[in-house]
Amino acid sequence: MEGMSEIDFEKLAEIELRKDEAENADLEGSQVSFAAVSNGDAEISPTHPYYDVARHNILHLVGDDNLGRKVIAFSCCRLPPSYQLNHRRLLEYLKYALDQYVENDYTVVYFHYGLNSKNKPSLSWLQSAYKEFDRKYKKNLKALYIVHPTNFIKIIWNIFKPLISHKFGKKVIYLNYLSDLRDHLKYDQLKIPQEVIRHDENLHTKQKKKPLTAVKIPPPRPPLPTQQFGVSLQYLKAKNKGELIPPVMKHTVSYLKRKGVESSLRVMNCREIVHGLPEQNYAVLKFLICFLHMVSQESIFNKMTGSNLACVFGLNLIWSPKGTPSFSTLVPINIFIGLLIDFYPTIFSSRSVPGEQLP
Incomplete structure (x- = not known):
C-alpha cells in the first residue's frame, strides 16, 4: 500500500x-x-x-x-x-x-x-x-x-x-x-x-443458511525429477545414485563450512584487540566480562542474553573520542561487546595478569 x-x-x-x-x-x-x-x-x-x-x-x-x-x-x-x-x-x-x-x-x-x-x-x-x-x-x-x-x-x-x-x-x-x-x-x-x-x-x-459444500482435494502431483522438498528420503536416494545424504543438505552444510569461518575470525580479531590493552584495563575488562558471561548463561531465566547485555554495557565500555556516538556506531559497538560476552573463554583464556581476580 x-x-x-x-x-x-x-x-x-x-x-x-x-x-x-x-x-x-x-x-x-x-x-x-x-x-x-x-x-x-x-x-x-x-x-x-x-x-x-x-x-x-x-x-x-x-x-x-x-x-x-x-x-x-x-x-x-x-x-x-x-x-x-x-x-x-x-x-x-x-x-x-x-x-x-x-x-x-x-x-x-x-x-x-x-x-x-x-x-x-x-x-x-x-x-x-x-x-x-x-x-x-x-x-x-x-x-x-x-x-x-x-x-x-x-x-x-x-x-x-x-x-x-x-x-x-x-x-x-x-x-x-x-x-x-x-x-x-x-x-x-x-x-x-x-x-x-x-x-x-x-x-x-445467515451463517446457518450457508450451504455445506464439499471441499475438492486435487490429486497429488508426481514429484519433479530434481525436487528436493516434499518427497521421501527413499525417493531422494533413488534419484541420487544411492546417496544417503540429500544433495540440498550436503551443499548447504558445505557452504556454511566455507563461509561460517567468518564468526571465528571475528572472535580472533576481538582477542587481538583485547590483548593489546594495558594490563590494568585488561584486568578490569576481563573481570566484568567474566561476570556478564555468567549472567548470560542464565538467560533462559533472566532474559539477559549476550546481545541484550551488550546493549546495556556497550556505550559504557567504549567511548567515542568525538563525543556522543552516532546511531551508526552503536551497532558495531554492541556486536563487539556481545562477542566478548558470548566467547569469553576463547577471548580471555590465553592471557592472565598477576593477582587477577574473577567473580
Whole structure:
C-alpha cells in the first residue's frame, strides 16, 4: 500500500464502507431499521458540558469484565450523520468521559456495526484521536474488543499499523459474534444497543443458511525429477545414485563450512584487540566480562542474553573520542561487546595478569 496518498486511503475506506452497507442491507432485507435508543442509559442533562455529543449515548458504561474492571462501549450505530456532529467535540468528549476511568484498569468494547459513509470520521480525525489518547489512556487499558469487524477495519488497521505500538496492538481482540464476549466479560450484565443485537441475530441466521459444500482435494502431483522438498528420503536416494545424504543438505552444510569461518575470525580479531590493552584495563575488562558471561548463561531465566547485555554495557565500555556516538556506531559497538560476552573463554583464556581476580 506504499505510495498511496491520504485521499487514496480515504477513497478505499469509503468503498469498503459502502460494501458493508450493501451487505447489511441484504442481510436485514425488508426489516425496519431501528432508531437510536437509550437502552437504559442514564438521561443526559442539558447542562452537561458536552450535551451536544453526550445526548447520543455513543460512549456508555456497559458493565464489568470477568476481573471486575469497568467496561466502556463505543457504539457506531449511535453516531449521527457527520453534518450533525462536530467530530472535534466528539474527541474532546471521549477524553472527558474516559478521564473518569483511566486511573484504574478498564476495558473498551467497540461495536462496529452502524458505521457508514454518512457518519464515519475522516482518517485524519482517527489519526488525531490515536495521538491524543496518550499514555494516560493507554496504560490502564487492558483490552479493546472489536465486535463485528469488517474489511473496513482491516484497511484502517493496515493504514495505522506503523503508528500503533506492538504493546497496544496486543490488546486488540476481534470478535465476530456477541456470544464471543462471554469468554471475556459478564455478558448478562452488558447493555448492548438493540441495533447491534439485531445485527448479530441476522449474522447467525445467515451463517446457518450457508450451504455445506464439499471441499475438492486435487490429486497429488508426481514429484519433479530434481525436487528436493516434499518427497521421501527413499525417493531422494533413488534419484541420487544411492546417496544417503540429500544433495540440498550436503551443499548447504558445505557452504556454511566455507563461509561460517567468518564468526571465528571475528572472535580472533576481538582477542587481538583485547590483548593489546594495558594490563590494568585488561584486568578490569576481563573481570566484568567474566561476570556478564555468567549472567548470560542464565538467560533462559533472566532474559539477559549476550546481545541484550551488550546493549546495556556497550556505550559504557567504549567511548567515542568525538563525543556522543552516532546511531551508526552503536551497532558495531554492541556486536563487539556481545562477542566478548558470548566467547569469553576463547577471548580471555590465553592471557592472565598477576593477582587477577574473577567473580
